[in-house]
Amino acid sequence: MSGLEDDIAELRLRTLGLIADAGSGHPGSSLSCLHILAVAYRRVLRGVVEGDPDRDRFLLSKGHGAPALYVLLEDVGVLPTELARDLREIGSVLQGHPDRLRTPGVEASSGSLGQGLSLGVGLGLGLRRRGSPAHVHVLLGDGELQEGQVWEAAAAASHFGLANLTAVVDRNRHQHDGPTESVLALEPLADRWRAFGWEVDEIDGHDVEEVHDALLTRADRPRAVIAHTAKGYGVPFMEGDSPWHSVEDVALLRGYVRQLVGGARGA
């Protein structure tokens, strides 16, 4: 997995580059889930590149992490490189939030928070009904768990015994207006999922080995993986800083990206 670890720095730079060019977006939220997306698309999901009807599904319910998703879709070759540009510009296939009908490889549109887990439950039911071996992964933001619909879906998933469903929570502990525990507390989060009948795993969301094992573990019921992460991981001036949920300072971001790109070229 060491190769992947090294590649993540490059994936991070490409993610920041898309956002810096756009001048808006959610860098902190994109970087907190980058390891999870990288491990999923590089090492876990089966049949995605081939477009197999029985491919594993990955749904980005926290749609504001879209830039990281786009970078991984391009990285594995589902999104043609010539289309992986002009994020948030008119005419681009890269919408501000994922749009299944516009962007190759996007499995579900998202952006209005709270809707992805229900889609995952429906996908899980539909795939199971037709005997498909596919597994469904849904990546949720932690702040997103404040949406009531998530818990409607959580109840349904365990009621229907969906062993083909894994929810990954990007537990970066920050949301738009501040720390989750001061905006609307989520703890005890693992107990909440357990109370809804899910098997719960807690991991370091920036440890690729832990992410890999957690995404491949199966149970007789739905699994919730609480991935402890840092907002803006890998960028000193963003890490853990709530304002970088959105682009706080375009000039600072662009300068940082230019400096890193220049450094990469110089090396």
Next chain:
Amino acid sequence: MRDAFGAALVELAEDVPDLVVLDGDNATSTRTRLFADRFGDSFFNVGIAEQNLVGVAAGLALAGARPVACAFASMLVNRALDQITHSVAHQDLGVVLVGHYAGLSGGREGACHHSTSDVAVLRAVPNLAVLVPACDADVLPLLRLAVDRGRPAYLRLSRNPSAAVPDHDRGSLAEGWRYWGADDPEVLVVVTGPLLPSALDAVPRAGERVGVLNVVSVKPFPDTAFGEVSRSARAVVAVEEHSTTGGLGSAVAEAASGSGATHLRIGVPDVFTVSGDHGELLQLYGLTTERIASVVRSLTRGELDDGHQH
């Protein structure tokens, strides 16, 4: 209509193996119970949770199934509008949303179970068709059309049985409209849903230049057909068991804007409705054969003076 709907699901399931039905603890009321008893593996009761109901239906469509998602119209549309908009319509998924107890047919349950704004709200959602059967016999063919279409659709069902309508002169369910009456009507009644028989009864057909256009597909609105039958009309009267704000009456006004014809709307006023027997509620809000007849009579008598013209 709910009995016709339950039977329609069972009949459709024989031809459509991918058909799945979702309900939210209303299976007895919506008659999805008939389907559940026969095709239990294809039926999902997700409990009292409309937002998840709509999302799960969208997920099933992503997996290749053809979901029909049922709930009371009021809760389905009001509670799950964001899910209808983004999980279903924005993704252009083949989900058929069925709103039960539409209009005032929730009767004695009261305002919370009446649905008089669903058409107004859903008309503004892109990709979504809004289909309204007028009688029990319309339900199966319209459900089949909606499922076969493979795109988002809302089917608006009244709770109560509705009498069959006579053979129409022009149009079809598949075209989204049907027409009865004169080729060049002076007064055109445009009606959607189970008030169609009342409109047909209200209009004296023989020798009068009056026509009745039944709009089955409120969205997409049958602009061409409406343009043809309204061309000769001095007055157009929209009739619906729905608020006069935003529903069929508004769709007609939009389609006819600039035509010079007078527009009148017969529908539920902009109020919160009250408990009562369904038939009595129709009386209370003026949705009756007598009221429609009175309005049409006043128009055919030439009571449209210049002051009424646009």
